[in-house]
Amino acid sequence: MVLVGWTKSEFQATAKVKQFVDTLLNSFAPLRAIVNNEITPAELRKESMLGYGTTLRVLAGVYHELKRADEGQEPFSEAEVREVFKALEPKLREIPVADDNEFWMPTGAFLVGANAPQSTQGALRSLTDHLVEWARKERKKLRAPK
Numbered sequence: 682m683v684l685v686g687w688t689k690s691e692f693q694a695t696a697k698v699k700q701f702v703d704t705l706l707n708s709f710a711p712l713r714a715i716v717n718n719e720i721t722p723a724e725l726r727k728e729s730m731l732g733y734g735t736t737l738r739v740l741a742g743v744y745h746e747l748k749r750a751d752e753g754q755e756p757f758s759e760a761e762v763r764e765v766f767k768a769l770e771p772k773l774r775e776i777p778v779a780d781d782n783e784f785w786m787p788t789g790a791f792l793v794g795a796n797a798p799q800s801t802q803g804a805l806r807s808l809t810d811h812l813v814e815w816a817r818k819e820r821k822k823l824r825a826p827k
Contacts, residue, residue: 711725729770729773730776730796730797733797735800735805736798739809742809743816747762747816748762761820764820765815765819769816778794779794784815788807789804789807790811
């Protein structure tokens with residue numbers, strides 16, 4: 682299929698977005714369940730942060746950062762991104778966020794009792810940075826000899 686009037690960069694951007702969405706769907710069964718009309722977003726929001734747009738925005742930022750090859754960091758493969766996203770899923774179910782939650786509260790992105798991160802740019806950036814750092818540590822664990 683040829684889309685008249687699209688630039689090469691628009692095609693590339695579309696391909697990147699499609700790859701991100703495919704990665705989300707391959708990593709998170711609840712998102713696949715929404716696509717398959719097995720649950721609603723409202724039902725998902727009762728059990729996971731995945732049901733909130735702010736969380737999806739953060740995951741997009743994390744995905745982007747993990748795929749980059751700068752600052753001396755080796756980019757993640759799609760398989761590695763899926764593995765760390767799958768490892769993150771249980772943490773996304775820790776809602777509402779308690780004041781003693783050692784994973785989410787140090788990010789500064791959550792208010793006590795919240796089910797999703799605050800939507801301020803600073804909160805989203807802090808949370809993205811936290812999850813990127815966590816993902817890099819998680820990859821080391823996944824690569825460690827067993």
